Amino acid sequence: MGCKYLRICHLNNCATGVATQNNILRMQHYKGEVQWVINYFRFIAQQVRELLAQLGCRNLTDLIGRTDLLSRINGYTRKQQNLDMTAILSDGGVAADKPRYCTQPKNEPFDKGELAEQMVRDALPAIENKSGGEFSYTVQNTNRSIGARLSGEIGLRHGDTGMESDPIVVRLTGTAGQSFGVWNAGGLHMYLEGDANDYVGKGMAGGKLVLYPPSGSNFKSHETAIIGNTCLYGATGGKLFAAGMAGERFAVRNSGCTTVVEGVGDHGCEYMTGGVVAVLGSTGVNFGAGMTGGFAYVYDEQNTFGDNYNHDVEIVRIAPEHMEAHRVYLRELIEEFVRETGSERGKYLLENFVDTVGKFWLIKPKAATLESLIQDMHRTAA
Amino acid sequence: MANNFQFIDVPRIDPVKKPADERIKEYREIYGQFSKESAAQQSDRCLACGNPYCEWKCPVHNYIPNWLKLVAEGNILEAAELSHRTNSLPEICGRVCPQDRLCEGSCTLNDGFGAVTIGAVERFISDTAFAQGWRPDLSSVERTGKKVAVIGAGPAGLGCADVLARNGVDVTVYEKQPEIGGLLMFGIPEFKLEKEVVKNRRKIFEDMGILFKTGVEVGKDIAFQDIIDDYDAVFLGMGTYTYMQAGIPGEDLPGVYAALDFLISNVNHCWKYEKDPADYISMEGKRVVVLGGGDTAMDCNRTSIRQGAASVTCAYRRDEENMPGSKREVANAKEEGVKFLWNRQPVEVVGDDKVEGIKVVTTQLGEPDERGRCRPEPIEGSEEVIPADAVIIAFGFRPSPADWFKDFGIELDERGRVKAPAAQENKYQTSNEKIFAGGDMVRGSDLVVTAVFEGREAAEGILDYLNV
Numbered sequence A: 001m002g003c004k005y006l007r008i009c010h011l012n013n014c015a016t017g018v019a020t021q022n023n024i025l026r027m028q029h030y031k032g033e034v035q036w037v038i039n040y041f042r043f044i045a046q047q048v049r050e051l052l053a054q055l056g057c058r059n060l061t062d063l064i065g066r067t068d069l070l071s072r073i074n075g076y077t078r079k080q081q082n083l084d085m086t087a088i089l090s091d092g093g094v095a096a097d098k099p100r101y102c103t104q105p106k107n108e109p110f111d112k113g114e115l116a117e118q119m120v121r122d123a124l125p126a127i128e129n130k131s132g133g134e135f136s137y138t139v140q141n142t143n144r145s146i147g148a149r150l151s152g153e154i155g156l157r158h159g160d161t162g163m164e165s166d167p168i169v170v171r172l173t174g175t176a177g178q179s180f181g182v183w184n185a186g187g188l189h190m191y192l193e194g195d196a197n198d199y200v201g202k203g204m205a206g207g208k209l210v211l212y213p214p215s216g217s218n219f220k221s222h223e224t225a226i227i228g229n230t231c232l233y234g235a236t237g238g239k240l241f242a243a244g245m246a247g248e249r250f251a252v253r254n255s256g257c258t259t260v261v262e263g264v265g266d267h268g269c270e271y272m273t274g275g276v277v278a279v280l281g282s283t284g285v286n287f288g289a290g291m292t293g294g295f296a297y298v299y300d301e302q303n304t305f306g307d308n309y310n311h312d313v314e315i316v317r318i319a320p321e322h323m324e325a326h327r328v329y330l331r332e333l334i335e336e337f338v339r340e341t342g343s344e345r346g347k348y349l350l351e352n353f354v355d356t357v358g359k360f361w362l363i364k365p366k367a368a369t370l371e372s373l374i375q376d377m378h379r380t381a382a
Numbered sequence B: 001m002a003n004n005f006q007f008i009d010v011p012r013i014d015p016v017k018k019p020a021d022e023r024i025k026e027y028r029e030i031y032g033q034f035s036k037e038s039a040a041q042q043s044d045r046c047l048a049c050g051n052p053y054c055e056w057k058c059p060v061h062n063y064i065p066n067w068l069k070l071v072a073e074g075n076i077l078e079a080a081e082l083s084h085r086t087n088s089l090p091e092i093c094g095r096v097c098p099q100d101r102l103c104e105g106s107c108t109l110n111d112g113f114g115a116v117t118i119g120a121v122e123r124f125i126s127d128t129a130f131a132q133g134w135r136p137d138l139s140s141v142e143r144t145g146k147k148v149a150v151i152g153a154g155p156a157g158l159g160c161a162d163v164l165a166r167n168g169v170d171v172t173v174y175e176k177q178p179e180i181g182g183l184l185m186f187g188i189p190e191f192k193l194e195k196e197v198v199k200n201r202r203k204i205f206e207d208m209g210i211l212f213k214t215g216v217e218v219g220k221d222i223a224f225q226d227i228i229d230d231y232d233a234v235f236l237g238m239g240t241y242t243y244m245q246a247g248i249p250g251e252d253l254p255g256v257y258a259a260l261d262f263l264i265s266n267v268n269h270c271w272k273y274e275k276d277p278a279d280y281i282s283m284e285g286k287r288v289v290v291l292g293g294g295d296t297a298m299d300c301n302r303t304s305i306r307q308g309a310a311s312v313t314c315a316y317r318r319d320e321e322n323m324p325g326s327k328r329e330v331a332n333a334k335e336e337g338v339k340f341l342w343n344r345q346p347v348e349v350v351g352d353d354k355v356e357g358i359k360v361v362t363t364q365l366g367e368p369d370e371r372g373r374c375r376p377e378p379i380e381g382s383e384e385v386i387p388a389d390a391v392i393i394a395f396g397f398r399p400s401p402a403d404w405f406k407d408f409g410i411e412l413d414e415r416g417r418v419k420a421p422a423a424q425e426n427k428y429q430t431s432n433e434k435i436f437a438g439g440d441m442v443r444g445s446d447l448v449v450t451a452v453f454e455g456r457e458a459a460e461g462i463l464d465y466l467n468v
Ligand SMILES: Cc1cc2nc3c(=O)[nH]c(=O)nc-3n(C[C@H](O)[C@H](O)[C@H](O)COP(=O)(O)OP(=O)(O)OC[C@H]3O[C@@H](n4cnc5c(N)ncnc54)[C@H](O)[C@@H]3O)c2cc1C
Pocket: B096, B097, B098, B151, B152, B153, B154, B155, B156, B157, B174, B175, B176, B177, B180, B181, B182, B183, B184, B187, B188, B189, B192, B216, B217, B218, B219, B237, B238, B239, B240, B260, B263, B295, B296, B299, B402, B438, B439, B440, B441, B445, B446, B447, B448, B449, B451
């Protein structure tokens, strides 16, 4: 079958193509049949059972801490013979009839998900009939993963994109708890007047998340946090518009979401592999570390971005003549952002676009050509 | 930054090699050095296989994946420290090991991706660390008060001295040549290993407290009995120096040379060690035929080219597939203009009072013998004479036990090698309990890295014997 016991099965880079989803490795370097791998795992399982049976155990967990089943061999060299193994073979003073691993019931979460269940009860008919609808609630930071239950019900019936044309629109006020809009499905549009905790839009696949400050706020939105850390972690699609600053590691591992925010903390776009990120204000350090796909725009008002990006990526200006396509695209993106959030910052940039466009950077992975970005852009826009 | 797919994204890239027409004008190494970035980039290709085949194959069992990771992360000094834990001469092995059949040959990526450039990185680590002023740290060594003599400053002797010094033993190395290194100095040519590297290594060993007595031949300039009396134990690493002969008529004609005499005379000439300028064997303007197909033959070929030979022809009795030498060296020789005649067996050196040519017959390969190698059989009526002004015989070496061995009860095996097995109470002890041995004189001629390993292992045997 070609397995060389590399013991990197968990890294997806198995050079013999056995334990990987990488197409090059599977197609060009795997020397066997798919069926063989299946057989191989059957055999392993079989042999594990046989060994367990020989030891008189039913489950792997029954072996935990059973040092009494181990016996010492003599060792081949003088050094080996001198090893003192008592500590490693000790039962740690635990009596034989006492459990060897944690058998306590798990820690029940405080949040019973009551609001989320209420939302499902309210919206379920509209989901089942694919009729769409609008619902309003207030949230507080103990309501976690708001939207996930709805996305689940939508996904179950209509898949990632099936409800896009007849969306469920949810209007919220308050402060959302962790993971607002996690795994958001196409067809769920959530508008939050207020702010949200960490992990907004984590793993989101589609739909729209829009956040804006409470009306009447008198702070400057582009200097104020509106969403927490690690937002859009591993998102694959959809849109996130937030009229305020995001925390650290914004859009880490994003692979397809399009997003506009007014500022980010450190490590923005880390390991990003796809999607588009527009930052209309300041960034922290280490922007773009390990970024291999997608692209980003950053509005560099203070001329500091040159010190803040990681050299895994390349930055270019979009003011020059041949960058017309990027200018048009960025402008439309900010227009959409302003429509959705009413952002003052966005309005300011658009009104002075002739001047402000000169301060934007385009950030791209080193290996990507400018032409390929434009193709990606059309794909994302489509 | 670590990239799990680096081995697909980035191909194997060796350090640049000088073009052949440039390198034949000088006695300098032909491979360039990595930059810090390219070393990191190439090191990052390592998969860190849970079962490191490279590490098992490497005769000294270097912690290869571990130092590759350190280099990928830019930690060169830590890498140098780790690399010296298993190898006494890493910068030298990185240059002269036949990696294609050792570490790199067994690299998982050698199968379809291009092996990691292990040798070049190993060399890069120590060269860079030395340039930055790094030196082995012996500050925590406790002196044992024991004294050991090492006879022979070749790779085996140096490996042994290194481990002994790191364990607090006073080491004195006796060497009959004017410089240390054994075949590293007087054998392996400069285009594979520049002599400054050996001299630098000497300084490092001296700073570690190892005492070298060069130009002292044991058994001649100093009696072995004196050494036995003065030291707590002795290590022998004296190599193999009996030249194999062709056993054909005309072999003693003027113009026929033994490979090592030729190579040594060249080093002596370049480094002004020669006692008499007439000792220099020059191939300038001559038509040279080298007999043999191993690494020594390649070294003779390429040295002759650099001396300005009119032509260099290498005749070997098997085909290219069945050559014992490293493929890399054969390729380098071809690039430099050496002509190869495969399947030719020499039968006579022709000439009246000096060499005029060499008569060869064409061979074909017969059935494989018990060791799986095909025996060449001559084809009748295929004799031809290759005109030549000089013939170099590079058929390898047999053991050369000193005549005083028997006075000290040092037993030999049937092929003249000193008996000093690894598997015994004190590793590499000879039949005289106070005397240990390793390297070519125990294994028969082999490699630098295997000699280093035996020297190091023997040092452990000595430490066990001395109970320290
Ligand atoms: C031309 C040539 C090219 C080679 N190329 C390579 C290569 O590219 N890669 C590779 O891995 N291997 C190569 N080898 C093989 C390698 O050099 C040897 O296997 C290795 O050097 C053996 O080490 P050693 O310490 O056992 O012996 P040596 O290197 O032979 O050292 C023995 C030392 O003992 C000294 N000595 C002997 N008798 C006495 C005495 N009575 N008193 C004091 N000193 C004494 C000798 O002068 C010598 O310095 C090559 C060999 C030759 C001949």
